[in-house]
Amino acid sequence: MSRRVATYAILLLGLLPLAFPFYWMIVTSLKPKREVFTSTPEWLPAHPAWDNFATAWNAEPFARFFVNSVVVTVAIVGLQIVLGALAAFALARFEFRGRRAFFWVIMAALIVPVQVTFIANFITLAHLGWLNTYAGLIAPYAASAFGTFLLRQAFLAVPRQLEDAARLDGCSGLPFLWHILLPLSRPTLLAFALVAVVTHWNDYFWPLIVTSNNSVRTLPIGLGMFIGQEVTTDWNLLMAASLFVAAPMLLLFFFLQRYFVQSFLRGGIRG
Amino acid sequence: MTALGRGRPYLYLAPTLVVLGAFTYLPIARLVEMSLRAPGLGTSLGAWTGLGTYATLFHNPLFWRALGQTCTYVFISVPLTMALALGLALLLNQPLRGLGVFRTLYYTPVVMPTVAVAALALWLFNSNGGIVNYFLARLGVSPVPWLVSTTWVLPTLILVSIWKNLGYYMLIYLAALQALPLPLFDAARLDGAGPIARFFSITLPLLRPTTFFLSVVALIASFQVFDFVNLMTQGGPSNASNVLVYFAYQQGFSYLQLGMAAAVSLVMFALVLTLLGFVSWALNR
Amino acid sequence: MTPPALRFAGVGKRFGNTRVLEDFSLEIAEGEFFVLLGPSGCGKTTILRMTAGLESLSAGEIFLRGEPISRTPPERRDIAMVFQDYALYPHMTVYKNMAFGLRRHGVPHVEADARIRKTAGMLAIEHLLARRPHQLSGGQQQRVALGRAIVRDPSLYLMDEPLSNLDAQVRSTVRTEIKELQRRLGVTTLYVTHDQLEAMTLADRMAVLHEGVVQQIGPPIEIYRKPANEFVARFLATPRLNVFDGAIERDSGHLLVRTAIGVFRWAAPGLGAPPAGASVRVGLRPEEIKVAFASNAGVSQFPVELVELLGSQVLLFSHSGDDQLVTCTPADAVPAQPTSFAIEAAGCTVHLFDRGGGDALGHFVSA
Numbered sequence A: 001m002s003r004r005v006a007t008y009a010i011l012l013l014g015l016l017p018l019a020f021p022f023y024w025m026i027v028t029s030l031k032p033k034r035e036v037f038t039s040t041p042e043w044l045p046a047h048p049a050w051d052n053f054a055t056a057w058n059a060e061p062f063a064r065f066f067v068n069s070v071v072v073t074v075a076i077v078g079l080q081i082v083l084g085a086l087a088a089f090a091l092a093r094f095e096f097r098g099r100r101a102f103f104w105v106i107m108a109a110l111i112v113p114v115q116v117t118f119i120a121n122f123i124t125l126a127h128l129g130w131l132n133t134y135a136g137l138i139a140p141y142a143a144s145a146f147g148t149f150l151l152r153q154a155f156l157a158v159p160r161q162l163e164d165a166a167r168l169d170g171c172s173g174l175p176f177l178w179h180i181l182l183p184l185s186r187p188t189l190l191a192f193a194l195v196a197v198v199t200h201w202n203d204y205f206w207p208l209i210v211t212s213n214n215s216v217r218t219l220p221i222g223l224g225m226f227i228g229q230e231v232t233t234d235w236n237l238l239m240a241a242s243l244f245v246a247a248p249m250l251l252l253f254f255f256l257q258r259y260f261v262q263s264f265l266r267g268g269i270r271g
Numbered sequence B: 001m002t003a004l005g006r007g008r009p010y011l012y013l014a015p016t017l018v019v020l021g022a023f024t025y026l027p028i029a030r031l032v033e034m035s036l037r038a039p040g041l042g043t044s045l046g047a048w049t050g051l052g053t054y055a056t057l058f059h060n061p062l063f064w065r066a067l068g069q070t071c072t073y074v075f076i077s078v079p080l081t082m083a084l085a086l087g088l089a090l091l092l093n094q095p096l097r098g099l100g101v102f103r104t105l106y107y108t109p110v111v112m113p114t115v116a117v118a119a120l121a122l123w124l125f126n127s128n129g130g131i132v133n134y135f136l137a138r139l140g141v142s143p144v145p146w147l148v149s150t151t152w153v154l155p156t157l158i159l160v161s162i163w164k165n166l167g168y169y170m171l172i173y174l175a176a177l178q179a180l181p182l183p184l185f186d187a188a189r190l191d192g193a194g195p196i197a198r199f200f201s202i203t204l205p206l207l208r209p210t211t212f213f214l215s216v217v218a219l220i221a222s223f224q225v226f227d228f229v230n231l232m233t234q235g236g237p238s239n240a241s242n243v244l245v246y247f248a249y250q251q252g253f254s255y256l257q258l259g260m261a262a263a264v265s266l267v268m269f270a271l272v273l274t275l276l277g278f279v280s281w282a283l284n285r
Numbered sequence C: 001m002t003p004p005a006l007r008f009a010g011v012g013k014r015f016g017n018t019r020v021l022e023d024f025s026l027e028i029a030e031g032e033f034f035v036l037l038g039p040s041g042c043g044k045t046t047i048l049r050m051t052a053g054l055e056s057l058s059a060g061e062i063f064l065r066g067e068p069i070s071r072t073p074p075e076r077r078d079i080a081m082v083f084q085d086y087a088l089y090p091h092m093t094v095y096k097n098m099a100f101g102l103r104r105h106g107v108p109h110v111e112a113d114a115r116i117r118k119t120a121g122m123l124a125i126e127h128l129l130a131r132r133p134h135q136l137s138g139g140q141q142q143r144v145a146l147g148r149a150i151v152r153d154p155s156l157y158l159m160d161e162p163l164s165n166l167d168a169q170v171r172s173t174v175r176t177e178i179k180e181l182q183r184r185l186g187v188t189t190l191y192v193t194h195d196q197l198e199a200m201t202l203a204d205r206m207a208v209l210h211e212g213v214v215q216q217i218g219p220p221i222e223i224y225r226k227p228a229n230e231f232v233a234r235f236l237a238t239p240r241l242n243v244f245d246g247a248i249e250r251d252s253g254h255l256l257v258r259t260a261i262g263v264f265r266w267a268a269p270g271l272g273a274p275p276a277g278a279s280v281r282v283g284l285r286p287e288e289i290k291v292a293f294a295s296n297a298g299v300s301q302f303p304v305e306l307v308e309l310l311g312s313q314v315l316l317f318s319h320s321g322d323d324q325l326v327t328c329t330p331a332d333a334v335p336a337q338p339t340s341f342a343i344e345a346a347g348c349t350v351h352l353f354d355r356g357g358g359d360a361l362g363h364f365v366s367a
Helices: A002-029 A051-059 A062-093 A099-111 A114-128 A134-141 A145-156 A160-168 A174-184 A186-201 A205-210 A219-230 A235-265 B008-035 B052-058 B061-092 B099-111 B114-124 B131-138 B153-178 B182-190 B195-206 B208-233 B244-254 B258-283 C044-052 C094-104 C109-122 C138-151 C168-185 C196-202 C220-225 C230-235
Strands: B037-039 B045-048 C006-015 C018-028 C033-037 C059-064 C079-082 C156-160 C188-193 C205-210 C213-218 C242-251 C254-259 C262-266 C279-284 C290-292 C301-303 C306-309 C313-320 C323-330 C340-344 C349-354 C360-365
Touching (some): A002 A235, A002 B099, A002 B114, A002 B153, A051 A062, A051 A235, A062 A099, A062 A174, A062 A186, A062 B008, A099 A145, A099 B008, A099 B208, A114 A134, A114 A205, A114 B008, A114 B208, A114 B244, A134 A205, A145 A186, A174 A186, A186 A235, A205 B208, A219 A235, A219 B208, A235 B114, B008 B037, B008 B258, B052 B061, B052 B258, B061 B258, B099 B153, B114 B153, B153 B208, B195 B208, B244 B258, C018 C059, C018 C213, C033 C196, C044 C079, C044 C156, C094 C138, C168 C196, C188 C196, C205 C230, C213 C220, C213 C230, C242 C323, C262 C360
Parallel strands (some): C033 C188
Antiparallel strands (some): B037 B045, C006 C018, C205 C213, C242 C254, C242 C279, C279 C349, C301 C340
């Protein structure tokens, strides 16, 4: 009994420093300018300034950034799934020379962070003329070693007999991948897609390297620029902007949290 | 099986290998080349200079500072986050009502973009109007110069990264804990082992593969600190929060010293590989 | 002259250095229900998989209605297979499971639908068409697996121990249904099992396999009555075959087989019968031993060590020297608490086997 109370107590206590920043962010975003810096903090805005959001939105071409983020994220995740499914298909359901070697070559990519290779990739893109283009934002991320790994696990779990039955039904090769393997791997696909969407939507580093032009900048970059302008002055606008930049992922998480959590509990993790 | 049929797996692997080859492996070779040549015009390279760039680098006191600060950051934030995550996971691994809600709440910071977290942290820890110092004042503690003091800036960044990443590691540990075979613990209880003994003799050893996996993940993820440094401190104050990845970025994009940036990148990579090797040895014995 | 439905010509299979099948030849007639029977590892499943195209041949050729098929991929062999674990597509409804193969082979929607409904009716699974495999019982899943094969209307059915995952009761019902269906549809069927009861009840003809070599081919009753060697006799006996050493003696025109449990008289031995003085192995099935319970002095009594009541029959376990002795007798002929029994030599069915190789030397009913 006391163990139960203690558990809840500790969890709630831990939740305070975790949740408070969110609360403070929301509250600040609704405050008019004069209520931001007060001698004693106002825990709730006396006169909620809903137009902060509109003001912040218009301060930068956030609409453009939003579109860019959508295009880039969808393209990256889509490509990762297609390329990952094909590679995983080869690794899981075919026997061929060098299969193990190829597997490890792909897995080794997991320990090469983009923050190590960025300067070289920048040069590569410059030579290709892909700086400040969607291609430059998307291409380096078109393949995902992690996605390949997860899909390979999922494909390996489909029993051999099912593949035999499909062959006798006249379904093998790519049709087998499409009709049988992928539908049966739906949970894995979904879990991976969610993680990938969040990762690439939130990506700040690579777009920073590749873009210097508002036409291709993504939402995080836009917010970063906004920080540079608004720091020490319009915190309420900054908080408002932070909120609408974070909102899509927060909403996605809120509505699909089951699938986020599933991705871990599904055991794709234990190496 | 026709020749075309036999070649199919290679065909399916090709796009992935091409992309990884071009953007993950080729760059490493390029970095080596770049670090051994002088910078040329624009993005082209100049003459071969051998290890001269490295010599200059190792004579640069700022490099050593950045290296030291990087190590401090990694060696504190990674173990600390993992330990806290494990503790949290242990708490959440009980058959109690409502724990799912806590699990979701603790995970929420993970889906926030680093930019938003940076903006939020700047506001919270601000010297002027920041709410954190207000709370400290209420507790009778004098205000802390979080982001403007050379002593406090790294701890602040560590704190921010723990806040953001805790939920992710917690979830992985939780999944691993839930996969542990219960009969083992029953047997241990009958053998007279109390909760502490059970934790150290059974739980921890059985979690080793997960701990290894998380160490690797955390190590790679620690590069994320660039976002915070770039947005919150720009390496300051007085380079007190300059870390290797930011240093490389400065060299490449502010000073246009591409060769130097490449050299630093390779040093970083070597550091990562060494740490991975060490962790692998330590946890896989 | 029409070619046989399925012909194996010198088929062999090697996995690495292990020879799993050697020089396997067999002809199966159109519409025949042929069973491959044998213990695990005897090669029967390999033969099935090679016929389906899921395994390649190391030697020989397989002909389907006269056409060699070893180079044809399974997708195009016009063969349907029922798997041991059913192998139903878990993410598709029963209807879709049955439609899948048809659609893949280009059968138009309307015709496919008609075939599916007709087959579902035949198997009494119409009410399950909208369900998913995990919502079905084992027996229902098995019927869907059958339906998936039937709806394809192929030249040949392959069945890989389809009943082994079913409960005993369901098993015998489905077994009968399979037999009836096959008779009705008249499609050639190659069926693999290790269960001799299944083989005996289902087969028009069967082959007994042991370690990749065919031991005997023929109709079940013939194999039962005249097993070609000791292995076949053992395999087709429940719960086990009684085997004793025997010595041959001649007595005017008859042969006497002298064993530890009695002397058996072969009234009309043929020319191939073993000569006098030969030592042989004598096999007697439990149900082919005549048992008597009156205690006649002078007749050796075997003490009853264990009784197993099978309902209409009773198994009595005993020993003769080091050899176990099992008899199977109709229940109403057995007293309530039998303590011992005697064997009446006359009327027992005796199988003689060569001591060296185990080949059958003769089968007779003792006079």
